[in-house]
Amino acid sequence: MFELRDLPNYETLAEFAQRYGNQDIDGLQTWLILASATSEMLSAFERNLARDGLSQTQFFVLLLLKRNPGGLSVGTLADGVAVTSQTMTRVLDRMEAAGMCTKLANPGDRRAWIIQLASVGEELLSTALPSHYEWVTRLMSRFDAKERESLQKLMMKLNGPSALSPEPGAG
Template sequence: MFELKDLPSRDTLARFADEYGNPDVEGLHTWLTWASATNQMLSAFDENLARHGLSQTNFFVLLLLKRNPEGLTVGALAEGVSVASQTMTRAVAKMEANGLCSKHEDPLDGRLWIVRLTPEGEAALARVLPRHYEWVAELMSAFTEKERASLAKLMVKVGPALALRTSGNGTG
């Protein structure tokens, strides 16, 4: 979560650049604007899901299980949602208690559990997905097709840029 609401002006960034040696004031300004907008978008996403009694983890687990009707292991769900296995174990237990999914012993490996979507989980998706799609459509209506294409093209570059920074090839 990005916690800074009071974003600094370009003048402040320029003063700090002189004092602390920032070589890219415009890059920092762009990053701050982007991080703030991303945080606002994700907060609104969380609020929208909460109206339906779901968290992002629950929502994404339901979607993964819908896409994989044969079920998925807790580990595969954790990887698919980018949370720790322990976090997913707790999430699945709560979802199972709420009737959204069920756990079954893996017939190939008795140490593993296969998680499957239940009819109640299907019903939850049927309630939430149309409203989620409406919410996304409303948000994205602020952008032209050309802007959407540009945004998507730019966002695809984020992963490789971050990988470069964390691989030891760059500073940061």
């Protein structure tokens, strides 16, 4: 989560750039605005999900299970939600206790589980998705079609495999 709410003005960025060797003040300012907006958006997303008693991880697990009615392994769910298998196991234990999913023995590997969506999880999605879609519609209504297309293209540039990785040896 990006925690800086009091963003520095351009003059402060320029002063720091001179003092600490930043060659791209405009880039830093753009990054600060993007990081702040993203953080605010994700916080609002989590607050919206919390109204239905869901965390972001639980919401995405339910969506993955809905898209895969035959079930998914713990590892596949962990990869799909970008958490460790250990974290996913803890999340799934809580979700199973709440009736959102079921664990079935994996016929191909007796040490593993197949996770499937349960009726309570299905009901939660039926409640959460309409309010989520409504929230996204309100958020994205600030952009016209051309702006959305531009935003998508710009964000895809950031989603490239090495775009967000620090340079080797960078601290």
